Amino acid sequence: MLDAARAEFERYGIRRTNMDDIARRAGISRSTLYRRFPNKDALVETLVLRDTAAFFAELDRVAADRDPRSAVVECFTRGVRLAQEMPLVARILESEPELILGLTNRTDGAPTVQAAAQVAVTLRRSGVTMSDEDLSAVAEILVRIAVSLMLNPHGQLDISDQEAVRQYAERYLVRLVW
Structure with a gap:
């Protein structure tokens, strides 16, 4: 089901895809799909959560055994590239970027807060010594810069x-961490 949904969303976009299209591609009935996912938003959320987990796992891998400054540079560089390489993310950024802003507005900024928390954990593992408050603020700034660049390249x-x-990243972003 998720593979079928991903294929449909990547090909046609989220707005233009409906649950019937996904069920047909998956070779299942609509009722089977609706038993697992009550609506398209729940299905999109599941895919986004899966992609987000893979995205941050990759950034953790990139940051491993790096000092904080090189972790910022390499993770920022890889994160920008990864967002362009992930077909579903690339499709959303290309044809439906307002969905990202809508998700953030509808959830009171929860995706930004969650992403910043994950960035903070990665930076802490790389050895930052700044206070938790400063680290949280810097992580949020880094996330906001990355999202802004993705939405308006x-x-x-x-x-x-x-x-x-x-x-x-070397010129501007490493200055934010210590």
């Missing part, structure tokens, strides 16, 4: 250029 920084992203 046209600007001074060419996010398709991995070396430019790395230099950006």
